[in-house]
Amino acid sequence: MQYWHFSECAYPDLPDPETYDSVRVTLPNGVIDPERAAGLWDRYIREWQVADECGLNVMVNEHHSTATCMNSAAPLIAGVLARVTTNARILILGNPVANRNDPVRIAEEMALVDLLSHGRLDVGFVRGVQYEVGATNSKPFRMTERMWEAVELITRAMRTHDGPFNWEGEFFHHRQVNIWPRPYQQPSPPIWIATGTPASAAPVAAHGYKIATFLGGAKGTRKLFQAYRDRLEEIGKPPAGDDMFGYAALAYTGRTDSEGLDGARKLLWYLQSNKVAKQFTFPPGYMPYSVRAAALRGPQPSGPGAPAVSPLPDLTSMSVDDLIDQGILFAGSAKTVAGQIERFYNEVGGLGHLLLMGQAGHLGHEETVRGIERFAADVVPAVDRVTGGVTV
């Protein structure tokens, strides 16, 4: 099993939620104290360094126009981590490719980070969440098709070394694709795709990319991974090893169960602060019109909405016990957390990567560091005894 420390690098000092409609898209950035934001970045980067020093890997993602995630340019932070970490692999999960206009630029960024890190980069792609079609002006229609065209163009750009090729597709046009520099790893860094539904798992399997999913719980994740495994069988490819499957959960390890649960409660800020106005949660075209119509007819969310990456609509109202029970949160003492992960591993039919959101909201630096260190020292060896270590 490989473990990846992850934080969305929130700006957690928000006004009373009653004073704004949406933490995404419209909350003015005047809320930010630049000095405080810079200090937060110092500590978030330090936490990734701690993870590296403890033998864990690191993961970054990006979001736009939101206080829940100050990382608006994942390749930039990955470039920083390339120079301030030593051994960790660096996973970007992901580049929101349907929300970015220039896939060739993404290929260049990935190649550069791969060189800066001497080949420690894993390249992940996601479609991009619906809240951000406004921030990026991306048309929320046929975004999955746009994502796949971008992935095809980016991977081809990373793997082509004999001069320019031509790309005139449905969404992107480049007549001279020949990126300099080329990536360090050959033929390219490992490719991941994050997705949430079984139907979208099939093309990931067909391409031979790693699949990951966020906060889907054990049941949903099992279905997703099974769809991937089924697709491989359908097209006559050999079964996938654990290394092809990743899962992102919230995680906090304490000295005792009680301390672990205290830390975990602070992580729930991530679920509970995602107050998003309906018009940004359901842009036309992002989902089938019938799904949107049903949502528009449903109750107006008065409180926070669940993170869009999770297929579980009631995430925000679930108790800590429920979240643990469903495999969305791993929390407690090291022994308890190891047991929860072992159970999850068995429930989903095996996986090789745990993406651990070990910091969110107001969880302080010292607490975050203690959680990471305890996980690395006591949970990792215990889980590896059961699942076997996976070398990347």
Add this chain to the structure above:
Amino acid sequence: MQTLDLVDADSGVDFGNGVYLDTRAAGSGDRVALLLPGAERAAENATFVESLAEEFSVVVPSHPGFGRSARPDWCTTVGDLADIYVDWLERSEASDVTLVGLQFGGWIALEIAVRRPAQLARLVLVDAVGVKLGGPLDRDFADIFATPYAGLERLYYADTAFGLGDLGSAREDDVLEMARNDEALVLYGWEPYLHDPRLGRAIERIDVPTLLIWGSHDGIVSPDHGRGLAAKIAGARFEEIDGAGHRPQVERAEDVARSITTFAG
């Protein structure tokens, strides 16, 4: 999940190009009015269509992707829509056609008029989008995709009693139709937003008498914008409808129909 039943080759009207549209025909006058709706629900235009049908043979298609009309994959731009209707005009036996474009349909009507089909006798634009007049910082058209539904109704109607109100208690088919129309609007009008930059100049090609009708309380695209658009079309007349929002054909159906009938002479 509930979806709308779309028309097919049997139940729709053949517009050529393999396109079959859910189409309403009304009236039996000698003169044809091709009425191109916007993103409102088809039923909202019922009174207006009846009023117009007193003078015209009115043909009202739901555009591909809107309402109950299917959309072929190749049809992705307002230009594609205009081509479908130009082909239909050319294949029809009609002459002296009055083209009426409502809101988004006004954009399509502008695209048709700059193609100068011989059958086109006059053009009527009602609170039309399609041409941006302001600069980069100006929002010519309210961002409907960033506006909560309750706020949208206040932009669409001077009297919000014309809207669906609480969507939770609205008819399911009405919300489905609205949602499908919104999706089509995203497809055709997301970027550039509800306009085509080349139309700003191309509309100088329009060579038929043109009337612009505008709701005095349009919250999506202002009457001032309408006056500015009229100023760019040679000889165009501008009429404001008091007490109407973005969809005056819904709120003041008879008045709008009367203006058109008078204009057509």
